[in-house]
Amino acid sequence: MWIGTLEFDFLLGDVHSLKEKRSVIRPIVAEIRRKYSVSVAETDHLDLHRRSGVGVAVVSADAAHVTEMLDTLERHAASRPEVTLLSARRRLVSSDEL
DSSP states (O other): OEEEEEEEEEEESSOOSHHHHHHHHHHHHHHHHHHHOOEEEEEEOTTOSSEEEEEEEEEESOHHHHHHHHHHHHHHHHTOTTEEEEEEEEEEEEGGGO
16 A cells, blocks of 8 residues: 655735635635545644645555656646645655555
């Protein structure tokens, strides 16, 4: 089994409150979950209104499939016009390493 994770660090545009932040981040998280059938959640910068950390996890029997999914997810995150992707940290682990 292979486990892949991505941690996105987003900078939000014209956002002035945590309520506005939620209205930007929630649709992104929901779309990633629905479109790619992966685990995803807002995980960092919870108290800042112009930054957001979003974590994604993918599990598969094939390392190549996990890598392909992580590439696709990173391209999707970078293409969102309402946020700027500051960084994407990636990790690929075999269950034998755990």
